[in-house]
Amino acid sequence: MKGMKLYLIGTGILLILYLAAEYYKPKPTDWRPSYLKEDKIPFGLxxxxxxxxxxxxxxxxxxxxxxxxxxxxxxxxxxxxxxxxxxxxxxxxxxxxxxxxxxxxxxxxxxxxxxxxxxxxxxxxxxxxxxxxxxxxxxxxxxxxxxxxxxxxxxxxxxxxxxxxxxxxxxxxxxxxxxxxxxxxxxxxxxxxxxxxxxxxxxxxxxxxxxxxxxxxxxxxxxxxxxxxxxxxxxxxxxxxxxxxxESLLRVLFKHGQLRWAYYLSIIGLLVFVIFERKRRQRIIPIIPQLANSSVDFVRVVGKVYYQQRDNRDIALKKISYLLEFIRASYRLKTSEIGEELVNGVLLKSNGNEQDIRHLFATIEEMNKPGRVTDHQLITLNKLIEKFYKQAQ
The missing domain is CATH 3.40.50 (Rossmann fold)
Structure with missing residues (x-):
């Protein structure tokens, strides 16, 4: 606290000395073209x-x-x-x-x-x-x-x-x-x-x-x-x-050189004060709440992990695996091989649209091929699977 008082007193003395020096120093000719009828400067009126x-x-x-x-x-x-x-x-x-x-x-x-x-x-x-x-x-x-x-x-x-x-x-x-x-x-x-x-x-x-x-x-x-x-x-x-x-206070300050520099020095002094104060005092340690152990949060965490890894093929294969499990459990069909027999069986036992189902299985076959799965392909697969689930209900 004592050091703070000395700092403020020193800053105040320096500011007063500067203002006094600015006030008593010879004023240079102001060559600004103001064109104001009350100005006595060279380019006043x-x-x-x-x-x-x-x-x-x-x-x-x-x-x-x-x-x-x-x-x-x-x-x-x-x-x-x-x-x-x-x-x-x-x-x-x-x-x-x-x-x-x-x-x-x-x-x-x-x-x-x-x-x-x-x-x-x-x-x-x-x-x-x-x-x-x-x-x-x-x-x-x-x-x-x-x-x-x-x-x-x-x-x-x-x-x-x-x-x-x-x-x-x-x-x-x-x-x-x-x-x-x-x-x-x-x-x-x-x-x-x-x-x-x-x-x-x-x-x-x-x-x-x-x-x-x-x-x-x-x-x-x-x-x-x-x-x-x-x-x-x-x-x-x-x-x-x-x-x-x-008219504004700042407009008057910036019009006169002495007031303008006094304003600048005040701002600089405040900034220096804030910087030194930040270094001398410890920051407040934030309270980190305990993570809630809920299924929704778990899904969000898992989703973030997959999103950060950007492994679209792994996500696509898991969604295909869940879809095939749904077909085996709901329609009693063998899904070990994806072909025309499986497609005809799903068309016979589900209420889905034939064009959408064939598009879905064609996409699945495309996903099973080696290579990179793009975001667009993954989004298309997800939309087709969700649409199939709605039609199968």
């Missing part, structure tokens, strides 16, 4: 959230953690914008149908994501590729097509922020708004009634890292200027935070 009000001063921001279908269904909206900035956007058929209704009523949808989902790609005939050259590793300049927005010097972003483009595009439906220096399209618009859908495959252009540079802030402002002044902007958080109600 804190700056965009703050500056959006200056771009659209009369707009009320409404956050949503529900699919577009649930957000827009049975709600008549006028002069509204729908903003999605995420690594991947999951839009199914129902979401798309509601978004189309939403846009036809005069509203606009702006999607900036690396992956816009298979359904949207198939519906709009789109595909996304990267313009980054791994040999030269040179950042590709990008710019707008509209002369009023086109910069004199193209926008160049490091870390590949603007390298993605639409490698497949239906130009009969899409209106090109931006290209890179190779002429590849990286910003498009689709008109739906009075509204429009804007697609941009580089969401990191709206991150804190991009907006803290003058060129990045200018590009984001021009891209968002295509959206009209609206009474409401629906800021989608379903594709970054998950569905509403998707």
């Amino acid at each position: 804190y700056v965009l959230n703050k500056e959006y009000q200056s771009l659209f001063p009369e707009t009320r921001i409404e956050t949503s953690r529900l699919p577009a279908y649930n957000t827009l269904k049975d709600k008549k909206r006028k002069t509204s914008n729908y903003l999605m900035v995420a690594g991947a956007v999951n839009i199914d058929e129902l979401d798309y149908q509601e978004l189309v209704k939403f846009m036809k009523d005069g509203n606009h949808v702006f999607i900036a994501a690396f992956d816009i989902g298979d359904y949207l790609k198939d519906t709009l005939s789109l595909d996304v590729s990267s313009a980054l050259s791994y040999r030269k590793k040179k950042d590709i300049p990008i710019n707008f097509v509209n002369p009023a927005l086109k910069a004199k010097h193209a926008y160049v972003f490091d870390k590949g922020l603007g390298d993605l483009y639409f490698s497949k595009l239906d130009t009969s439906r899409a209106i090109v708004l931006g290209r890179n220096e190779k002429g590849e399209v990286n910003f498009v618009r689709y008109n739906f009634g009075k509204g429009a859908l804007y697609l941009l495959p580089n969401p990191q252009l709206f991150s804190n890292y991009a907006l803290l540079s003058p060129k990045g802030a200018e590009y984001a402002a021009k891209a968002l200027s295509y959206l009209p002044q609206a009474a409401t902007t629906i800021w989608d958080e379903k594709n970054t935070k998950g569905n509403q109600g998707d």
Whole structure:
């Protein structure tokens, strides 16, 4: 017991020292692309959230953690914008149908994501590729097509922020708004009634890292200027935070590095404790009940022995021997030789079917030949014998 207390105290001290060291050590830059409007990390959207009000001063921001279908269904909206900035956007058929209704009523949808989902790609005939050259590793300049927005010097972003483009595009439906220096399209618009859908495959252009540079802030402002002044902007958080109600204690633990490692250390400590405890204490000796001396158990034991040995020939010969004994006792027939005389005698004195009886004795003759008896042959013999017993009753 004393050793156990020392072990627990030592483990607790080590855990406290580790947590203190983790808490006071310099925090490394978190480069995770979270795209959350409250995150101040490089690829969060804190700056965009703050500056959006200056771009659209009369707009009320409404956050949503529900699919577009649930957000827009049975709600008549006028002069509204729908903003999605995420690594991947999951839009199914129902979401798309509601978004189309939403846009036809005069509203606009702006999607900036690396992956816009298979359904949207198939519906709009789109595909996304990267313009980054791994040999030269040179950042590709990008710019707008509209002369009023086109910069004199193209926008160049490091870390590949603007390298993605639409490698497949239906130009009969899409209106090109931006290209890179190779002429590849990286910003498009689709008109739906009075509204429009804007697609941009580089969401990191709206991150804190991009907006803290003058060129990045200018590009984001021009891209968002295509959206009209609206009474409401629906800021989608379903594709970054998950569905509403998707919160759990473990989700918070795994989000923060210190809490995650504290959780791991606690689990490891418990496992070590359990392992050492198992070695120090004797296992409980189970009580083995005495075997019951009954005929049913005896038959089961014998059956298991035969099954384990897999001697099908021995089993078949014993069943044939019991059958012949039954014929001698019931019909007073000689069974020393199995032939046509014995078969005719059994047919005459039993009520069995002639075809089944002849099949039975043919099988018996086959079993008496040297060679291996398969499971299928043994099962067939057993079925024929049992059928004969039923007919002989």
